[in-house]
Amino acid sequence: MKWSQTLIPTMKETPNGAEIPSHIFMLRAGMISQVMAGAYAYLPLGWRSLHKAINIVRDEMNKTGAVEIFMTALAPQSLYEQTNRVEAFGNVLIKSTLVRGGAKTPVVFCPTHEEEVTSIVSQYVSSYRQLPLVLYQIQTKFRNEERPKFGVLRTSEFTMKDAYSFNTSLESLNESYNAMYDAYCKIFTRCGVPYLPVEAESGPIGGDASHEFMIPAANGEDDVVYCPKCHYAANVEKAEIGETEYARPADAVLKEVAELPTPGAHTIEQVCKFLKAKPKKVVKTLIYDVDGTPVAVLVRGDCDVNENKLRRVLKAEKVELADEKTIERVTGAPVGFAGPVGLKEKVKLVADPTIKEMVNFIVGANKAETHLVNVNVDRDFTVDVYGDVRNAILGDPCPHCHEPITMENAIEVGHVFKLGTKYTEALGAKYLDEKGEQQTIIMGCYGIGVSRIIAGLAETSHDDHGIIWPVSLAPYEVCVCPVKATDDAAMAAAEKIVAGLEAAGVDAILDDRDERPGVKFKDADLIGFPVRVTIGKGLADGKVEVKWRWEEEASLVSVDSVVDELVGQLKEERDTNARFYAAKNAKKN
């Protein structure tokens, strides 16, 4: 391919609005173009890279025995009503109406395909002999994000690989799950992205066990808990906190409770500012509605309540923050001044055990514009239930080895779930077993945000000059760059090299632009082609220059052997990313 015949609109300056490396470089390298908030068109280079990721995903899926299908992006809303997910998805679901003649059909843009695939399977699978079956597709998903951001990392429309396993037993489900888990590890390794599988909440999709695949990155939106000693890793939403004995220091002096006016201070931040205290000295009291009954939940000021954990601790169905009315009724005060001491209405007190070791802390007074100081648990109030009801924070004990955990930001790129029978039950996907008895199919589902792999790579693999693509995802593997476009001998040599590479199945691009060398080099670095072959003065001696993007030094290679040499090196690199990873590790040390 000749540079002059494709469309590569590189930019010298950072477009207004791009703030994180992946967004900045993908725009500047001319890979993507914004259409509206949360929607990007892939230009030739971006599309090529996305396609390579898709092919790697497809290859590994096929190797597991999964079978590719292609479902519709548009589905009747009624399908989602059967599983109650129109309500569950809420505003995330993009709805529309088809008008045909006088008839109107409500439809949705599919945010995922459990319903559709299950409906298909229920139609055509009826015997245990047809199972297990794993179907997958690679397709555009639509989710109305309330706040799309960070370029291609969070969009309303994105490319996803979604796979669904249909099993007859939990053992079979585990096999499918493990096969997917292993395939995901291979996929991310082949794509050159760092990844960390972590334990995860299964969220509104439902089901039991689940793991997320995370790319550790400073701009990631998820927080991951990691134990450096035993390697326990979990999403902060899920991470358990190791059990520890919390107790007040033996020499603690408990002061007298005092009531202090705190006008206008109804958030932790405001209270702290007002009383000149740290959030660690405050205990937050949140009133929750737990299956219709109000419950007070206590955590330290710098911690967040985790509703999933709370639900499990209380063995409840539904947990949500109580409304204003309930809070006022329970506390006798407006929102923001709730405290455990002297609640107007007797409610259950649930607390994080961390508060046991707190001395003379601050709580709301259940009275407008007032807080209590020097409050101590057991002396001033008693807790009904202690439990792990908050998100882990840096330094909490690991649930397995009790070492202090670390936290990092990460980008979610994959998620595997054991779904169970939630969808097959709702949509009547059943089969007859060996005994001729009717059974409900057991399901698993497995997703990869393919477009996020590309953004995640750019986010984790770049330098000041631009992106550093591994061979496996690079839009072109080799950029052949004659220093002078007007030099006929150089151009002829370049064309021959490109033709040779292409004939051997290497993706090569010829920078045939009549630009000054500096411009070409800068563009090549910005886009991040793994190999640049420079044809300049050395050609007189029969030499060209081969420079790998992530290596400092270029090497001189004979113009006659450069094609063979590169074909060999690239073949190996495509499969292993060995040079790429070696350079990354070298940089780390």
Place this chain on the structure above:
RNA sequence: CGGGGCGUAGCUCAGCCUGGCUAGAGCGCUACGUUCGGGACGUAGAGGUCGCACGUUCAAAUCGUGUCGCCCCGACCA
């Protein structure tokens, strides 16, 4: 949906506060010439309903109101 910022040429921005000549710069683009190993230079050009609407005014890119769009923080989110 709350808070903040921005909207002037393909891109990055100045001009707006304090209204007034033909609305500017750099990059990019076109032509010609000189250059040619890390974003060259000269000359000549093309390119703009100043996001949109209404209002104030003799006069609006500039002031006011409204609206739309984009970005960031928060809430939200398989």
